[in-house]
Amino acid sequence: MLSFVRALALTSLLLAMPTPSLAMPHAYQMPVSELARIVDAPLTPAVSIGPDQRTMLLMERHPLPGIAEISQPELKLAGLSINPMTNGEARTAYFSGLSIQPLSGGPARAITGLPQEPRIAHVTWSPDGKKLAFTLTRESGIELWTADVTTARAMRHGTMRLNAVLGMPYAWLSDSQTILCQAVPVKRAAAPQEPQASAGPIVQENLGQKAPARTYPNLLKGPHDEALFEHYLKSQLLVLDASGRAKPLGQPALILDARPSPDGKYVLVETVHRPYSYLVPLSRFPIRSEVWDRAGNLIRRVADLPLAEVVPISFDAVRQGPRDLAWRPDADASLYWAEAQDGGDPGKAASVRDRVFMLAAPFKGEPTPLVDLSYRFSGADWATGQLALVRERWRKTRQERTWVLAPDAPAAPRKLFERSYEDRYGDPGNPVRRRTARGTYVMTVSDDGKGLLFSGEGASPTGNKPFLDRLDIQTGRQERLWESQAPSYAVVAHVFDSSGKRLLIRRESPTEPPNYVLRDGDQERFITRFVNLSPEFAGIRKELITYKRADGLPLSGTLYLPPNYDPAKQGPLPLVMWAYPREFKNAEAAGQVDRSPFVFDRVSHNSPLVWLARGYAVLDDPKLPILGDGEAEPNDTYVEQLVAGAKAAVDEVVRRGVADPRRIAIGGHSYGAFMAANLLAHSDLFAAGIARSGAYNRTLTPFGFQSEERTLWEVPDTYFKMSPFVNADRINEPLLLIHGAADSNPGTFPMQSERFYQALKGLGATTRLVILPHEEHGYRARESIMHMLYETDQWLEKYVKHRPSETPKLP
DSSP states (O other), X not given: OOOHXXXXXXXXXXXXXXXXXXXXXOOOOOOOHHHHHHHHOOOOOEEEEOTTSSEEEEEEEOOOOOHHHHTSOOEXXXXXEEETTTTEETTOOOEEEEEEEETTSSOOEEOBSOOSSOOEEEXXXXXXXXXXXXEEEEXXXXXXXXXXXXXXXXXXXXXXXBOBTTSOOEEEOTTSSOEEEEEOOTTOOOOOOOOSSOSSOOOOOOOSOOOOOOOOSSOOOSHHHHHHHHHHHEEEEEEEOTTOOEEEEEEEEEEEEEEEOTTSSEEEEEEEOSOOOSSSOGGGSOEEEEEEETTOOEEEEEEEEOOOOOOOOSTTOOOSSOEEEEEOTTSSSEEEEEEESSTTOTTSOOSOOEXXXXXXXXXXXXXEEEEEESSEEEEEEEEETTEEEEEEEETXXXXXXXXXXXXXXXXXXXXXXXXXXXXXXXXXXXXXXEEOTTSOEEEOBOTTSSEEEEEEOOOXXXXXXXXXXXXXXXXXXXXXXXXXOTTSEEEEEEEOSTTSOEEEEEEEOSSSOOEEEEEETTEEEESOOOOOXXXXXXXXXXXXEEEXXXXXXXXXXXXXXXXXXOHHHHOSEEEEEEOOOEEESOHHHHXXXXXXXXXXXXXXXXXXXXXXXXXXXXXXXXXXXXXXOTTOOGGGGHHHHHHHHHHHHHHHHHHTTOEEEEEEEEEEETHHHXXXXXXXXXXXXXXXXXXXXXXXXXXXXXXXXXXXXXOTTTSHHHHHHHOTTTTGGGOOSOEEEEEETTOOSTTOOTHHHHHHHHHHHHTTOOEEEEEETTOOSSOOOHHHHHXXXXXXXXXXXXXXXXXXXXOOOOO
């Protein structure tokens, strides 16, 4: 392994190198027809059950956007990606149509009145289920629309343009008539123009205070960015009546969120204000949280948090002051939130880490402490004033606890669960929530009033078996009401009543795509009849395989073989292994199975299963756990464990006779790309690699990465040993690098692939770098995805499929 000094010198030298032109512009290419068909295959609709529990909404998914849409102007400010043309989020996914399906039977009715080729998003039901609201994105902005469920006709609601730079721009009030929305101010001036000449340098300083920060993307860079940030974030709250008439609520402000209370009498408004930061994103800016009445009057300032640039980088670290403010869904108007009692620093010794508070209307006096927690608050579920669940967890130990409370009664909290959240086999699931008449969601109390309905994935050594249970609140015992049964896979999509007998389940099998089934007792009836949209994959063979690492740790993966494959005639195949390593603190949990052999595999363009169409076998998601048992940290032996896990997977597919050991490719996306490069650097198990949108030089993320929270200066050898960039001279297999030119995912900026390519090229490696214009961490444009498949196919054909097979040894 390179010494600290030598590795640092190498890294500094290569980073200081001028960036040459990496390639001439290259026209988008189309892959072979069998791959192109996968990209263009239609998608099944998304579904939502209406509050009346008699109606299903079908939402047709918008096809892949073209590069022209992805290439629209984009502003990256304070961690946000903004489309200045629409004043919304950049790269939003849309629906292309809506239909109403009665659960009692009969044909679906399409929502009419929409423009041609609509771009629909943010779809919600009114609390009474009689209307739908949604946004339509036009060239000039984002509009609010509503649709009457009875007539299935839609129309624009109001004349304002919505401000959706932070996502959901509106909320129904409990009367099902009124909508609160965030609108672009009517008299807003034109966007500020960047001055031709700078007024002066950008200066930052630190006077000896430690202020470590992880690698945040899209930060503000100067006064012009600040002006643009304020221009596009500023909103006017409007209250719309049933006809769409608008009444302003308060004054325009930099509004982060506005949520009406369940009774509709108050609004929790969160705004951001100066001073801003060039070091941390919007979530750490000064935030003010206030309760307003329906006239816009300030009733209570709950919090005014200062700029939080100095927060420890540990995963359990939080900013000081009230956080996670929310309305209790079971009460008229009662807030709850958590506050750190240890300064937000997990490194400090403290018996109480977090305290949860409540404050009810009329919001006078001091907030009421609800519960003290030894770990960090991680969420709450509410049923009634006599029943709530509060969860806490601590990442360092992977422990979590769930407490039973009576929020409106002076009773001590009682522990319901204490467990390792890594233990999937022992996961009790989560409470089933039901929608109230006000549109809020509360836990479903069982029909005897003594329990709660819980649903979960049901992980087991033979694969996931989703379930529905009745959990006794007093004893913690769980009674199984329903469970997925082989040879199909089903999950609970909706529970209609407190008995748990009337369910909507989504069922699928290896040969049948997911469909929705209404289950009433033992009687079942199909609601949808979605068909297999990729019939050419109907004959693939699939098996959940299990095997062991050299140290005895059990591992698993899903092996796929092409349709009509006959091992006796065709012999071992070239194989694509696609993986993503994960860290664990518990050996037993690290070896657990978390998939089902009975799911239907829709072959999408992002799936490694596309290579079945080209005659490859595929080992998908072979488990590559990185274990740090006891006091040991997982990454201290990352390379050794990674190679051991990959070798176990390779040995198993070769032992089965389905994979040619000289024709196996390793690939992955993001941390999976980092994995692929490391496996090429530290083993000779693979013929070639495919690395998409990865990070390869850990000195560029010096204050932690992925699950590593120690800094470069604390464990330099770990950072260097784990960096494929530092070990580029050990890579002697062909490596294809693909990256989005606009990648702003923390730590995986395009420079990671560019500099890694330069290192590999300088060392004489066989490598190719493909930069996809305008693409983010994940790729969306049809042209980009087609080209990605073209490049990968060419690489696999040349360096894997047609690589000479291993010469058999003579007896």
